[in-house]
Each structure stands twice: as structure tokens, then as C-alpha cells.
């Protein structure tokens with residue numbers, strides 16, 4: 001491997017105005033983004049938004065209609081052979097052979113890339129260690145749990161020591177425990193300094209794993225940023241106050257003049273307020289400072305001389321769910 005792929009002068013993945021049409025279907029309508037070396041990028045979006053198409057173009061399985069994509073500076077069309085040496089892909093549907101054992105599957109991946117003899121054996125041993133597959137290395141993959149099978153699949157993708165790993169929906173259909181196992185695996189890739197592009201429809205997964213998110217909707221990038229940045233885009237932090245009942249809520253609202261009360265009552269998309277309680281949501285542009293000011297104000301008494309019975313008060317950011325819905329909610 002030459003050193004040119006290891007210099008940090010250019011992004012590991014660079015996508016510019018990428019368009020992909022399948023006949024009359026425009027799957028990608030001109031997307032651009034970059035991924036830095038060692039970064040985990042979450043490609044997030046609803047069904048049909050173009051996630052698999054993006055991964056297919058970046059991994060040279062599909063040719064772009066127009067625009068460019070580069071991996072470590074190499075064009076995916078002009079330098080496709082070189083790109084294939086630098087990447088590995090695990091698809092939306094696991095590529096392992098269920099009739100072979102875990103170790104045999106890894107050997108198949110290894111032989112495909114030219115590894116033989118003790119080089120192959122020692123690489124398999126390393127991967128079995130790294131992915132904690134010791135207990136299942138001799139078992140047929142068809143008999144393994146979905147999560148274990150995914151780990152064999154991802155380990156197979158690493159036989160070549162790639163620069164970039166593409167994982168297309170690595171946890172779709174897995175139970176929570178298997179999903180957590182795959183999350184550990186992705187964290188392991190990141191620790192090993194491998195650049196990861198991961199597609200998912202699970203916001204929680206993107207929130208947990210991705211350093212940065214590119215949110216796709218109908219073949220276009222609708223937002224880019226860290227999970228935290230995307231959350232702040234959806235209007236910033238809010239202070240949520242739970243009070244004893246509606247009467248207290250009215251008193252609290254009166255005391256909070258000057259604050260931006262955005263909601264009183266139940267959030268239809270959130271968990272219901274306990275029966276008998278009432279809720280107020282106030283914009284908190286200054287975070288905890290705003291919360292302090294709200295608390296000080298609620299310490300006062302209303303016109304009727306009575307105080308407010310506060311049950312709970314807290315600062316929260318909008319969830320990634322709220323961001324996702326807001327940003328992918330454009331009319332069709």
C-alpha cells in the first residue's frame with residue numbers, strides 16, 4: 001500500500017454533486033459531502049431516500065450518472081480498481097454463507113483478496129479475537145444469532161484491512177442485544193482508526209455511533225452536522241416544567257411573562273403528562289441560566305397570593321427524532 005492513501009490532505013470520502021438516475025427514477029439528485037479520516041459518518045434517511053444508492057456508487061457497484069466521488073483521492077469511476085482495494089462493504093443483506101462456519105467464511109473473504117497459508121490463518125485468528133468470535137468460529141453461520149452473523153460479516157469485510165468500511169443498515173432486523181453487539185463492533189472500527197460510512201434508519205443508532213450525520217431525503221442532503229448540532233438546529237434547548245395541575249399552570253404562565261412559553265399541555269408526540277399534572281415548555285436560549293431564571297420567577301407568588309407547586313423542572317434538547325421528523329417532513 002502506498003503512502004498516498006494515508007496523507008490527511010484530502011478527505012477520505014469526497015462526494016461532489018453526485019447524481020444517480022435509474023431510468024426515470026432520480027435516486028440521487030446531486031449530493032455533496034465529505035468524510036474525514038477516522039470519522040464515523042451516519043447516512044440517515046427514510047426508505048428510498050438514496051442511502052444504499054450512495055453506498056453503491058462509493059463502493060463502485062454503481063456508476064454515477066453525473067458528479068464525482070473520490071475515496072482517498074481516487075475517483076470511483078476512473079480508479080475503480082484502486083478504490084476497491086481501499087474499501088470494504090457489508091450490504092443491507094448479510095453476505096456470509098450460512099452453510100460455512102464463521103472461520104470458513106472469513107477464509108473465503110481472505111482468499112478472494114489473495115491471502116493464503118499462514119498469512120490467512122493469522123489474519124483469521126486476529127479477526128476472531130477482535131470480534132470475540134472464539135466460541136463460534138467452528139459453528140455454521142446459519143446456526144448463529146443475527147447479531148453474531150453480522151459480526152462475522154463485518155469481520156469478513158475487514159480481512160483486507162480497508163481504509164473505509166461501508167455498512168449498509170448493519171443492525172436492521174436485529175434484536176436490541178444483537179444490535180448492541182454490532183454497535184460495539186463499529187466502536188471497535190473507530191478505535192482502529194478506520195473510516196466508517198454507516199447507513200441507518202435508526203436515529204438512536206446514528207446518535208450513538210456517528211461523529212457526523214448526513215441526513216438524506218428523496219435523494220437530497222437536507223442536513224449535515226454532528227448529532228448535537230442537528231438537535232440544536234431544531235430550535236435549541238427548552239425548559240420543561242411540570243406543575244401540580246392546570247390551576248398551577250395558569251399561575252406559572254402569569255409569573256413567566258417575558259419568557260417564551262412555547263407549549264402548555266401535552267406534547268402529542270411525547271409521553272403523556274401524568275394524569276392530574278400539567279406541563280409548560282419554555283424556550284431556554286441560555287440553557288441552565290434560563291432554567292435558574294425560571295425557577296427564581298416561579299418562587300414568587302401570583303396575584304392571588306399563592307405560589308406555584310412545581311413537581312419537576314429540567315432542561316432538555318429536542319430529540320433527534322424531532323429533528324428527523326422536522327427536516328424530512330417537506331410536502332411530497
Ligand SMILES: Nc1ncnc2c1ncn2[C@@H]1O[C@H](COP(=O)(O)OP(=O)(O)OP(=O)(O)O)[C@@H](O)[C@H]1O
Pocket residue numbers: 022025026027045046047048049050051052053054092201
Ligand atoms: N436498481 C434500481 N433500479 C431502479 N430504481 C432503483 C434501483 N435501486 C434503487 N432504486 C430507487 O432509487 C431510490 C433510492 O433507493 P435506495 O435503495 O438508495 O434507498 P435507501 O435509502 O437505501 O432505502 P431503504 O431504507 O429502503 O434501504 C428509490 O426510489 C428506489 O426505488
Ligand SMILES: [Mg+2]
Pocket residue numbers: 051052053092168
Ligand atoms: Mg437501503
